[in-house]
Amino acid sequence: MSLELKASSQRVQDFLSQHGQQFVVKQMPASTRTAAEAAEAVGCAIGQIAKSLIFKDKQTGDPVLIVASGANMVCTKKVEQATGIKLGKADADFVREKVGYAIGGVPPVAHHAKVTTILDPSLQCYEAIWAAAGTPNSLFELHSKDLELLTQGTWVELAK
Template identity: 30%
Template sequence: MTPAIDVARKNKVSFKVHEYSHDPASESYGGEAAEKLGVPQEQVFKTLVVSLDGKELAVGIIPVSSRLSLKLIAKALGAKKAAMATQSEVERATGYVLGGVSPLGQKKRLRTIIDASAICNSTVFISAGRRGVDMELDPEDLKTLVSGEFVNIT
């Protein structure tokens, strides 16, 4: 049980938990998840934390096959500049370790943007808050749970 799973259950959202054996030598957590779960990389989403104008942290949720556009996420959140948050900032704000950061159940609720490509899928896979554990849910439910919006940020 993780805080992410607790949030989905508490909000009575339909979801499935998928577990796989995480390889610590894996270079791409999301790529490993897609491969071991047997789903396209475009359906597996990673949770990235950015710093906006050096003042505020925010979250971008994008397919593991894509790269986050710092310009697009900054624009979507009304900031001049976005930069990737440091590992310590991410872990302190979310309560999760890198490779297991879920957009759900974070210590501190951060503003969240989900890449618009999510709505092309009937379900998406996100980290359930631990390496080797993913959740599959409807992208609209994800949007509701994180109070986010769909914007092209890749």
Template identity: 40%
Template sequence: MNELASRPEGFQRVHAALTAVDHPHAPLWLEVAARTAQEAADALGVTLGQIAKSVVFRRKVDDTAVLVITSGDKRVDESKLKPLTGPLARADADYVKARTGFSIGGVSPAGFAPADGAAPPQLYIDRELFRFDVIWAAAGHPNGVFQLSPDALVALTGAPVIDVVQA
């Protein structure tokens, strides 16, 4: 059996999305689950800041998912995000899965599969990721990651780069 075919569907979607844009780094399957940025950094032997952490919010006005991708060593400052999105609420696990197609701990910046015709998330990339030449993002499952540069993340997602973390 093909090794990719034996992986979870979310991981396969991210692999397909990366292949479609000729991304030079295929997703890696980690032997341990990395549900947090710290677990991912430890598993990869990189600094916490090199983990492209996905934080999902629920926009109150229209229930759209808002996905902020920031460094694993930073926290999103919702007051900096609010002028761009309007009021936000925290997103629970069911909402994240329904709006991205991924479970918390594996939310990728590519390969979305929103349920029931929902729009894909509105994406933002925090500028703090640009402190690093190489970053790692989730690949659709807590055991999946892929390597890229911050510029490649912008090219992959088309998301604007903003300052959205706590000082």
């Protein structure tokens, strides 16, 4: 692991520190772009990976963050039924512009602006979970209760 963080990862580390968290962003030697790669890199179950997916609210055009367990696929119909938000796909340019990170490294925190956040209750089954930290090879470990506090997210059954 590299000791010096890239700027995007440092922004995540600074956010965590500013919010009183002792979590440490770790830059890994290999890719953590996918949930499978991330789980392999840290030696955990794929379900412990908190993957951050950005969608577009079809009505407002605003970004919507879904933090899902790496073991689950998101059912957008379930999210719409629970929240009333109609989700559309967000391309790479939209993601970078709205939240400030590239796909594959989007963290659940430290975005350019506040985003509506939906959380997968499956993540609550684990003592520890891992989330992306701004680059396709950086992560940080946290607990699901901390994820809720840091993101102000809402728990919604969303797995297919």
